[in-house]
Every structure is written in structure tokens, then in C-alpha cells.
Amino acid sequence: MTTLTVFDESGNVQEKLQQDEAITQFLTDQGVLFEQWITLAPEAQDSEAHIFESYRAEIDRICKRGGYQTVDVVSVNEDSPNIAELREKFISEHRHSEDEVRFFVRGEGLFYLHIDNKVVAVHCEAGDLIGVPANTPHWFDMGPEPDFAAIRFFNNPVGWIAHYTGSDIAEQYPYLETA
Secondary structure, eight states, X not given: OOEEEEEETTSOEEEEEOSHHHHHHHHHHTTOEEEEOOOOOGGGSSOHHHHHHHTHHHHHHHHHHHTOOEEEEEEEOXXXXXXXXXXXXXXXXXXXXXXXXXXXXXXEEEEEEEETTEEEEEEEETXXXXXXXXXXXXXXXXXXXXXXXXXXXXXXXXXXXXXEOOOOGGGGSOOTTTO
């Protein structure tokens, strides 16, 4: 189930939302894109070409809306190399000079957004699209045993480029496996 938890900067829970409409409205009010799409049957999720074909209308709509030039599919599971290093790369607070937009085809992940003296945790799962606005401090936890596939949208053809804040704030909040 998709959930949204609002923390103060000391890590105290201020609010928890589990209703889709409430989550969407809260994130929209923060300038964060959030949508829920119908997902593919599990057997159709393995082929990148099939994923692109199945979500073509949604992909085209999001690209047009945000001016995204590059779209790819990332798939991470227990067989992926360097899982611990990959997790560490994403779990430190950082920002991007462009939006970070992800649609979860399968699996789950936990986005933390550091907005206006609060931290907003969005536990995303299959069917969730989240668009973190450019220059928003955030981090992402895929868990110690990740198993997800996501469509990624980029303004920059180079792809994912992080600018780390140097803050240790991410260490003060629950990891995916304990959230």
C-alpha cells in the first residue's frame, strides 16, 4: 500500500496518509507530481520493449508535460551487481538540476523529500509515479534486497546526476525494511 508519512526535522511523525486521494493532494500541494497508473500483469514486466509498448501513451503524456528527452527502464533485483553500493549511492541526501521522475512497474521503493523544514516519506509501489521537482533535497531507499523495475524520465540525455548535500539527515529516518 502506498503511504505518505510527514516527519519534522527531528524525526517525529507529524502525519500519516494512506488514502490515494489524500496522498496525491498533499504531494500536489508540495509541487510534487504523483499519479497512479494501472500496472501490467507480472509476466509482461520482464521485457523492456513490452514495458515501453504497454505504457506508450502515459510515457508520451509525461514526456510532453515535463519536456523529458530520455526515457529508460531500470530493473534491480538480487542478481544485480553491487547492490550495497547502489543503495548507498541513492540513500544519501542529494538533489538534481532536473526533475527525478519514476514510475514503478513492479516492486517498491521509499522516497524521502526534504521540504520546508519537514521530511516527507513516500512509500511507492507498483503503479505509482512520482516526480520530485528539480533542486529538491531528497534520497531514495530501495532496501537491502531490492526487487523493482521503474520507468525513468530525464531532461538531460546523460541521465541521473546527483549533487550531494553532505548532510547526514537520511541516517535519522527509518530504512525501507523498517519503515
